Amino acid sequence: MSVFGPDIVDKARQIIARYPESRSALLPMLHLVQSVQGYVSRAGIEFCAAQLDLATAEVSAVATFYTMYKRRPCGEHLVSVCTNTMCAMLGGDEIFAKLREHLGTPKKPLANEDTAGRPGEPGSVTIEHAECLAACDFGPVLQVNYEFYDNQTPESAVALVDALRRGEKPAPTRGAPLTDWRTVSLELAGFYPEDEDVFRSQVDGPSAAGETLRGAQLAQDRGWTAxxxxDDAPLPSVDKTGAK
Ligand code: FES
Structure with a gap:
C-alpha cells in the first residue's frame, strides 16, 4: 500500500489544478511528498512522476538540485545555520561547529544534514549550514523550519536546540510561530491550517526591525531623495561579449 493515501492524492490534484501544465506543479508536489515522510524518498519521486506524467529521472533531477528538498529523513525540526560571509564573520561558523559538537557525541560531531534523535520523532533535530538567509543585518542568524532567530551566539543556539529537544517551541524573533518541519513543508505546498484567519493573524508578526529600516529612516530624517x-535616459548598451 502506498504511503501516499487518498488525502495526499487529493491534495496533489489540487496542486496540479493550479497550473496550465501539470509539470509546472513539480516544486509544490515535492514539498507535498516531503510533508508526508519528512524527505523526498524514492517513493515520493515515483509518486510525483506518476501524478505529473514525468520520468522519475526528471523528478529526481529537480529534487536533487534544490537544497530545500531533503534526500534523507529530517527531524521534527530543521535547524539552518547561516555560514555565508557576513554571518561567518560575525560568528556563524562557530555556531554551526558548536551545534554539531553539542548534538553529536564527543567523538563524532554531527555532519551537515545529520539528525540528533530518530528522524520524525518528537524532539529530533536536523542541522544544516545555509547560504545567505537574507537577514545579514541581524547576523549571525539561524532558522528553525525557515523561521528566523536573529543575533545568535553559540550559547543562545545551544539553548534553542536544547529547548527543541525538550519538545518546546521557542518563539522566533519575527514572523510566524514555530511549527515543525512537516507542517512547514505542507504550507510550502500551499496548504494552510483550516482556520486561515487565525493562520494569517499569526503570520502577521513583525517582519522588519529597526536595523533593516535604519538606512531609509536616516534618508527620511535628512531629507535625502534619490x-x-x-525620461529620455539611454538604455545601457551591451556588446557581443555581454560587457556593458
Ligand atoms: S550572510 Fe547570513 S543572512 Fe546574509
Whole structure:
C-alpha cells in the first residue's frame, strides 16, 4: 500500500489544478511528498512522476538540485545555520561547529544534514549550514523550519536546540510561530491550517526591525531623495561579449 493515501492524492490534484501544465506543479508536489515522510524518498519521486506524467529521472533531477528538498529523513525540526560571509564573520561558523559538537557525541560531531534523535520523532533535530538567509543585518542568524532567530551566539543556539529537544517551541524573533518541519513543508505546498484567519493573524508578526529600516529612516530624517531618472535616459548598451 502506498504511503501516499487518498488525502495526499487529493491534495496533489489540487496542486496540479493550479497550473496550465501539470509539470509546472513539480516544486509544490515535492514539498507535498516531503510533508508526508519528512524527505523526498524514492517513493515520493515515483509518486510525483506518476501524478505529473514525468520520468522519475526528471523528478529526481529537480529534487536533487534544490537544497530545500531533503534526500534523507529530517527531524521534527530543521535547524539552518547561516555560514555565508557576513554571518561567518560575525560568528556563524562557530555556531554551526558548536551545534554539531553539542548534538553529536564527543567523538563524532554531527555532519551537515545529520539528525540528533530518530528522524520524525518528537524532539529530533536536523542541522544544516545555509547560504545567505537574507537577514545579514541581524547576523549571525539561524532558522528553525525557515523561521528566523536573529543575533545568535553559540550559547543562545545551544539553548534553542536544547529547548527543541525538550519538545518546546521557542518563539522566533519575527514572523510566524514555530511549527515543525512537516507542517512547514505542507504550507510550502500551499496548504494552510483550516482556520486561515487565525493562520494569517499569526503570520502577521513583525517582519522588519529597526536595523533593516535604519538606512531609509536616516534618508527620511535628512531629507535625502534619490535623483530622478530622465525620461529620455539611454538604455545601457551591451556588446557581443555581454560587457556593458
Ligand atoms: S550572510 Fe547570513 S543572512 Fe546574509
Amino acid at each position: 535623483p530622478t531618472m530622465p
